[in-house]
Structure formats: structure tokens, C-alpha cells
Amino acid sequence: MEITPSLLALQLVTGIALGAVYALLAIGLSLIFGMLTVVNFAHGAFFMVGAFIGLYFMGLTGNFWFSLVLTPLVVGALGLVTERFLVRPLYGRGIDYPLLLTFGLSWVLIEAMRVMFGIEGLPSSTPPELRGAVDLGIGFFPKYRLFLIFATAVVVLALWLFLEKTRYGLIVRAGSRDGEICKVLGIDIARVWLVVFGIGTAIAGLSGVLAAPTRAVNPEMGIHVLAESFVVTVVGGMGSLPGAVLAGLLVGIVFSLTSLFAPDLAELSIFVLMAVVLLLRPQGFFGKQGLMS
Secondary structure, three states: OOOOHHHHHHHHHHHHHHHHHHHHHHHHHHHHHHHHOOOOOOHHHHHHHHHHHHHHHHHHHOOHHHHHHHHHHHHHHHHHHHHHHHHHHHOOOOOHHHHHHHHHHHHHHHHHHHHHHOOOOEOOOOOHHHOOEEEOOOOEEEHHHHHHHHHHHHHHHHHHHHHHHOHHHHHHHHHHHOHHHHHHOOOOHHHHHHHHHHHHHHHHHHHHHHHHHHOOEOOOHHHHHHHHHHHHHHHHOOOOHHHHHHHHHHHHHHHHHHHHHOHHHHHHHHHHHHHHHHHHOOOOOOOOOOOOO
């Protein structure tokens, strides 16, 4: 196959679309870790639940946009219950206990989806209004993948505005820096952590419903995507939202370009990228040294 500049450019845009999903998933993971210092091993499972619930609502209503709005609310509510009754009692006991709990929770959610929807999962397809391709001047590119890039940009902007421009966002950022001072000032820090965990899981659910038309939806899909999202989070820096966005796009581009030149090495390439980044900058692009200690 001849590699032309147009083909390279299209593959680059494909990588950005793939990286948008990675970035969106890693943002939720980084938000929870950055604010709560909780490594959420159930994040991939929340992604998977979002994909299943999104397809269920689409089948029920026939409306993709309704599903796109409702699914994050349902998954976010599940996240609120998880934080309040499972994660909260483990605060202050070190990083290991929440990690083990969320790891176990991920398998509970996987088995629940198997029981509800079957081992094979659900068929998925692109929404009718987003089918087809657009001529970008370098070639035709699927409308839905362009929509993924746009949707991710909207979520990133909305999250930035929430954290930087709202009073509650100020409280969240203050709580992430010094929770004890916030308690002294009369801020209900437990409620802040509850909201942050809910937002993080809602974003995971949103990324699941967005990714559903582009991949097979089955109970095990969250396991694979969790590994990829951890690569993004580590490369970008644990707890860093800008790092999650940049690393997500970079990982998507590396995967896409490697698929073009050496398809068999595409999966390996992102882990090689992580290894190189850790050797050169152990804390990641925007991470802080000693954050995991």
C-alpha cells in the first residue's frame, strides 16, 4: 500500500478522534484521583455500563440525543452511591483499600451486565443523523468521528469553566489542595468528594455511550479500555486534567499511525510510549513528583 500525504493526514485525524475517547475517559479518572487520591479501578466498568445503558436507551426510545443526555446522569448516580456507601468509609486508610474495593466492584458490574444483557453483549451502530462522511480536503472522513472530537472539546471546555469560573469549582480545587483547611472554614468536604466522584463516573459513562458505535459492546470491553486509560493518565501525569487531554490525543495518534505502518504493533506502541515517558519524566507530562507515595 502506498503511503501518501493525504493518507497520513487522514490517519492523523483518525488518531485525534480515537484520542478524544481516550482523553475523555482519562479526564474522569484523573479528576477522581487528583481530587480524592483514589485510584478508581472500576472506571473501565463505568465506561462499559455507560455503553450498555446508552444502547439500551437508544433501543428503547430510538433517540441517540436522549440517550447521550440520560446515560451520564444514570452512571453518575451510580457513582454517587458508590462513593457514599463503599469508597467513603475507606478514606484515610491509604491508597490500597479503595484500589482493591474498586477492582472488586468492576467485576461485580461486569457480571451484572452479563446477567442483564448476555455474554455476547449488544449490537451497536452509528446514529442515522451522524452516518456518512465529510470531505476534509484531504479525503473523506466519517461524520461520527468528527462528532467525537467536537463532543470531547465541549466536555473539556465545560469542565474547565466549572472548575475555574464557578464558586463550587473553587471549593473543589481548594479541597484538593488542603481538605483540612476547608473543614476548618466550614466547608462540607465530604459533599465535595461526593460530587467529584459523581462527575468523574458520569464522564466515564458519557465516554462509553460515545464510544459504543465505534467498538464492540460487551461486558469485557471495560477491561481493555481501563488499561488504555491508565496509560493516558500515567503519560499525562496522575491527577492532571491538561495532561489527560494532551496524553489522550498523543496516545490516539501513536496508535493510529502505528496501525498504518505496523498493525501488529499498534497495541504495543502505546505501552512503549508510556515506558519512554516514564524513563524521561517519571511523573508524566504535567504530574507532580511523589504524588503516589
